[in-house]
Amino acid sequence: MKIKILILVSAFGVLACENDSKNAAENGVSGNTAFDSLAENYYQEGLELNPLSATFQGDARYNDTLPNFLSNKYEKRLRDYYTSYQKELNDFSDEKLSEDQRMTKAVLQWECDINLEGLEFDDYTPIDQMWSMNLMVGQLAGGTSAQPFKSVEDYDNWLSRLEDYGEWLASAKTKMIEGIEAENVLPKSLIQKVLPQLASVAEPELEDNLFYSPVKNYPEGFSDADKERLTEEYGKIITEKIVPAYRELHDFMETDYMASGRESSGIQGIPDGDAYYRHQIKLYTTTDMTADEIHQIGLDEVARLSSEMEKVKEQVGFEGDLKAFFDHVRNKKELMPYTEPQQVIDHFNAIHDKVKPQVDKLFDKQPKTAFEVRRTEAFREASASAEYNPGSLDGTRPGIFYVPIPDVTEYNIYSDEDLFLHEAIPGHHFQISLTQENEALPKFRKTLWYSAYGEGWALYTESLGEELGLYEDPYQYFGMLGAEMHRAIRLVVDTGLHSKGWSREKAIQYSLDNEAESEAGITSEIERYMANPGQALSYKIGQLKILELRGNAENELGDAFDIKEFHNQVLETGCVPLALLEEKINQWIASESKT
Template sequence: MGGSGNQPVIGRRGFFCSCCGLAAWSIAGAMLSGPARATGTDPALDAFFAECFARQAAKSPELRTSLGLPGDQGSWDDLSDAALAADDAALRADLATLRRDFPDAKLSADGRLNKALWEYQAEAKLAAARWRGNDYPADHFNGRHSEIIDTLTTYHPIRDKVGAQSWLARVTRIDQPVDQLVRALRERADKGVIAPRFSMEKALAATRAVLTGRPFVSGATEETALLAGFRRKVEALDLSAADKAGLVSEANSLLATRFAPAWTRLASAMEAVLSKADDRDGVWKLPDGDAYYQHCLSRHTTLPLKAADVHALGLAEVKRIHAEMETIKDKVGFKGDLQAFNQFLRTDRQFYFADDDAGREAYIKGANLILDRVKGVLDGQFNLKPKAPLVVQRFERYREASSTIARYSQPATDGSRPGIYYVNLSNMKEMPIWQMEVLAFHEGIPGHHMQIALAQEATGLPDFRRHDFHTAYVEGWGLYSERLPKELGFYADPYSDFGRLTFSLWRALRLVMDTGIHAKRWTRAQAIDYFVANSAFTREVAEREVDRYIVYPGQACAYYVGMQKILELRERAKKRLGSRFDIKRFHDTVLGNGSVPLTVLEQVVEGWIKSV
């Protein structure tokens, strides 16, 4: 999500996904003086939302797993065309019921806001069905293949014997999700919807990498990550040695006899698709590609922005941030231009931990120290603070080669899984010390963990809002969270402050590159060269990032757009409230409503200003 753009499970296949177009709507009179609460003033509406969410959770075992909800954990979601069409039909029926049975005039202000947000997401999800055939079923950054492994390794709970048996049941039923993915790969390929060659090569390599270690490789010295993870969780259970041994033995057998053949089929299907891939990078190549990119840009920014305007904004912000960087370069006494300074930061050994286990341990320890320090200043900035813990972990080894530098994974609502700040430590030359503060702030605190965990813990919000995800809001908050610690005395070291600016520049560069690739038909090489020439990031990082923008159109533009909106609203509040402006209440207002479109965020903050 964050600095790396990790993708939470909800964002791809949850109750309401963020893969939606911008709907035209307004909220008459739904201005709030603070966080929206389901206070019981609209009990029938609250019951409607609860029923809709419960029905979605009832037919989505993976949603229950990812959120830590009760119910069957041994099955997979049905993502066949027929099932998706049935979901669309059910959503249309629910939308009609909402509009018929709950007129605005009979709802409270909170109720009108909840209704409008539900309508927004429903309309957007239904509109997005038009573009379902333009999504890549699997690429190196997103895809069903990654979700399957995430479910088995990260999200599936094994707290008792039942949880372990449910995990085994999922492995037994692996044919369903794999065969649905294979079918989607073939059908999209027949229509020319294939990720670029480089992306399919990486996706295929990552898929094959899953089948390493015992029991997949005879005579291997180490267990596959799937079996090792299952064994570790089972060993921690309060069971007899015989029960533990039996569960692990069954896992070993099922992985060899059920999982391996299915995953081998998937790898073969990817290989066949790869043979048809080409080097055209932008989604302009897809059916009605220009309109599809406009849809992607709108769905992620939640604003009706045009690609040309976003590109121009990016160019202007790159120029402005470069000027700030020049000031820091001069402050540290570097002799040379900005490109030479960037090269110095990329290559000087003082800025990197050793590329060994000790260096990796030192990085994780340092990240924890940074997060501990920023926790100490939260009281002066926030009344609302999450209860869920946050841990720092290295990416799983099989995932590192195709992942960006970091991501955040949300906690389970039942407390069984903490929030996780993942860092990619496969190559320590990609993880400079001068970027440690800004990365930890974005992915952890006060960034994604603060926002997402608080939303999940907000008992006064309907379930669909607690688990909602709008890219511009979530990533805009993440980028705002990089900037906020500067006001609190962090980034005292000028190199670390330069690191803050590199991340701000990074997001401005994204505006240029994303629109360049998908609207102006830039090549991959052209975008990588632009990234390296204008930033301190290594070419390796530039390649990873550009590769992500290519297969995830529009998403990278949401960061800067979202941050600008939050800053704009804060300045508006400070100007109009003067001495009555309270930064804690401002932050609580922004965070207390969960993830909302930027248009709604503006109305919520405006309502708070008026109330004060």
């Protein structure tokens, strides 16, 4: 039935285009209802294909399902999905669409193209220490994330989803066995990091198991009979399915898989690694840049930022070279003042209070979605980076800035102001929440994520600190330079690892030589890049493009340049490939120049 409905919509679309074309000739194009239906269908089918996406958006319709993303059947469904919409887009010429719809068409075309390109590569490494399904499911299992546990139906939904998850766990092992045959496996150092994550579920007693958390936190109003039944069923699925599956994966990865683990660090170490890395660069930067081009940009940015860091070193009166200053900042006791994790959270809330009065000067559009700072969950804290999780589309679940605090006595605050701007306000929280709240966007664009745009925006906002009343302390300003340096280094080490044969150790040493992060933090970061080639490139490439566009606007518009309106222009599109953002800003500059 769903296929027939799509065919009818497509057929109607041709007629609708003709009618809208007539309206366009007389009154200008105001919109094409058939195209809007296409965009809505794409969104709704996408939620059915990826129920986790629906859950994170606050849509509960599919909370009881989890497709096996690793199966051939699912891959075919996904390929058919993108191929069908790719073809349907051909029914709509740009001349018969409104300006907003033309942008949507271009974005949807990119989505179909890049995802179909990605399906040409087999996924033989479904589990890693940073990005994989088991970590996401573990986050949901704690009972405080996007999966709701407010009703008996919610609890039953999670039980059903766990049944499906068991199938995924079995397929993950099968894929890794196939990967051994295909010589496409994780590096040994990453396998080593996965083992304790699996053990954290496989080893605890039932009542201490992460997946048992909802049972220990029943909401008020549950009957004794419901509690008794759910407690029994949760205990059964955990002990009979989840724990055995985790134990089996752990033992396999510790033995056979470890023995076959790669000695190489970069993706060049697998068959078709160069082609895969080119795809990853395109996916994460939304450009056709080469690894060599990006590597050189990184080297140039590292040199520029090193010069700026020298100025701060002189300002605070430190005698010694820059590398010695990094050690000074890493180990300065005054920058590690806390003894309780809550003090770190309170520190970020204080930064929030300091920024609030200044935000109006730069932004007239601000999100309604609430915002919170939370500590990262214990089960993933050791390998996690600070991160932002979006609120629900309806705004009932807040945006959350997660902060890992594995050892509070070693938590260094020198870059916290910068980190808050990036992950929270006006970085990810503003960009994502304003997109989700923008009623002018079709639903699928409210939840799109292109790292070059999203991470580029967040890195750009770090440069706004002085305008927002921050960076008064030279160490906090150095933290901003350090964070930008961190992203510049990523251009060098990611391309080094994946296109120039760099080892994990060489990448770690390059980072130690050029930034003030701890060796443990740098090691975790390098292993992150090893797990997901290309993702680390998006931040700096996106930031440089947004800075370039702002500079162009300031130069062209002079005194007429309005920073609030520039930010509106960037943010109102939602996530888009950089070429589309550049085209939009250039059109805005041209329009403003005429007034």
